[in-house]
Amino acid sequence: MQPYPVARGHQGQAPLSPEEISEVFNPAAPTTRRDSFAGRTEQLAQIVDVVAQRGQHAVVYGERGVGKTSLAVVATGALVERRILALRVNCDGSDDFVSIWRKVVREAQMGRPLPPVVGIRELLTEATVSAGSLLAATHVTVDVVRQALQILSHPAPIVVVLDEFDRLEHVRTKRLFADTIKALSDHIVLATVIFVGVAETPEMLLGEHRSIERGLRAIHVPRMSAAELAVIVRLGFGKLQMSIADDAVARIGELSDGFPYHAHSLGLLASREAIRSGQGAVQVVHVDRVAPQVIH
Numbered sequence: 603m604q605p606y607p608v609a610r611g612h613q614g615q616a617p618l619s620p621e622e623i624s625e626v627f628n629p630a631a632p633t634t635r636r637d638s639f640a641g642r643t644e645q646l647a648q649i650v651d652v653v654a655q656r657g658q659h660a661v662v663y664g665e666r667g668v669g670k671t672s673l674a675v676v677a678t679g680a681l682v683e684r685r686i687l688a689l690r691v692n693c694d695g696s697d698d699f700v701s702i703w704r705k706v707v708r709e710a711q712m713g714r715p716l717p718p719v720v721g722i723r724e725l726l727t728e729a730t731v732s733a734g735s736l737l738a739a740t741h742v743t744v745d746v747v748r749q750a751l752q753i754l755s756h757p758a759p760i761v762v763v764l765d766e767f768d769r770l771e772h773v774r775t776k777r778l779f780a781d782t783i784k785a786l787s788d789h790i791v792l793a794t795v796i797f798v799g800v801a802e803t804p805e806m807l808l809g810e811h812r813s814i815e816r817g818l819r820a821i822h823v824p825r826m827s828a829a830e831l832a833v834i835v836r837l838g839f840g841k842l843q844m845s846i847a848d849d850a851v852a853r854i855g856e857l858s859d860g861f862p863y864h865a866h867s868l869g870l871l872a873s874r875e876a877i878r879s880g881q882g883a884v885q886v887v888h889v890d891r892v893a894p895q896v897i898h
Contacts, residue, residue, distance in 0.1 A: 688763065737750050826865075
């Protein structure tokens with residue numbers, strides 16, 4: 603794909619390519635790097651605190667498009683440096699209690715940066731084989747899952763992020779996960795589970811279970827403030843080394859209505875529109891031209 607035929611706003615710089623812009627403003631994928639993530643300081647600290655406490659787990663909930671997945675990915679992304687293995691799987695409508703835990707074991711078998719523990723690659727290979735064998739049984743109970751996670755966390759503590767948990771609708775499945783949280787907390791297994799999903803309350807994801815209240819931290823992800831959205835926009839354009847007018851930043855914040863997904867979409871399209879217009883700086887007119895493609 604050819605780069606856009608305009609410089610970044612400074613003479614002598616190479617033209618921006620569509621790929622470069624999409625790497626910075628990418629509404630289709632979660633943010634994975636801490637240096638590209640803005641805001642959510644309180645929620646990040648809460649997740650880190652949960653991981654640091656044995657027997658604690660978390661449910662991260664909020665509206666669709668507020669950045670729950672990005673929050674979970676960024677919060678757990680640096681755990682490998684603390685000798686903790688982070689695993690993330692997506693739930694879907696065909697999943698049940700057992701299939702999700704089998705996904706977790708398969709995810710642990712994938713190549714990834716590993717905690718700096720002597721012999722961890724070999725230990726993790728043995729652990730995934732043993733845990734997989736337990737979960738391959740015809741009848742898998744909560745205690746079998748607890749045993750599998752105990753084995754899987756033997757080489758290094760693990761954090762399991764169960765994303766799109768709202769896709770699971772069966773009450774029995776939710777009850778089994780709640781029972782698993784209690785079993786992990788009671789046995790102090792070195793495994794932290796973080797449920798992530800679209801919901802107005804944590805009970806909508808896991809149901810009401812008083813027995814797990816002490817071991818489950820509810821972390822609400824609200825819509826972002828205008829100031830937080832402005833940081834996302836300015837951070838992105840700073841990485842592109844491209845200018846944006848203050849009123850254009852404010853317009854993106856206004857149109858985004860608290861959703862970082864919209865801010866990324868508007869940043870992506872407005873930067874392309876400015877470049878197509880032969881300008882190295884984004885103005886409010888560029889934002890307004892592309893807004894109907896994002897805000898319906």
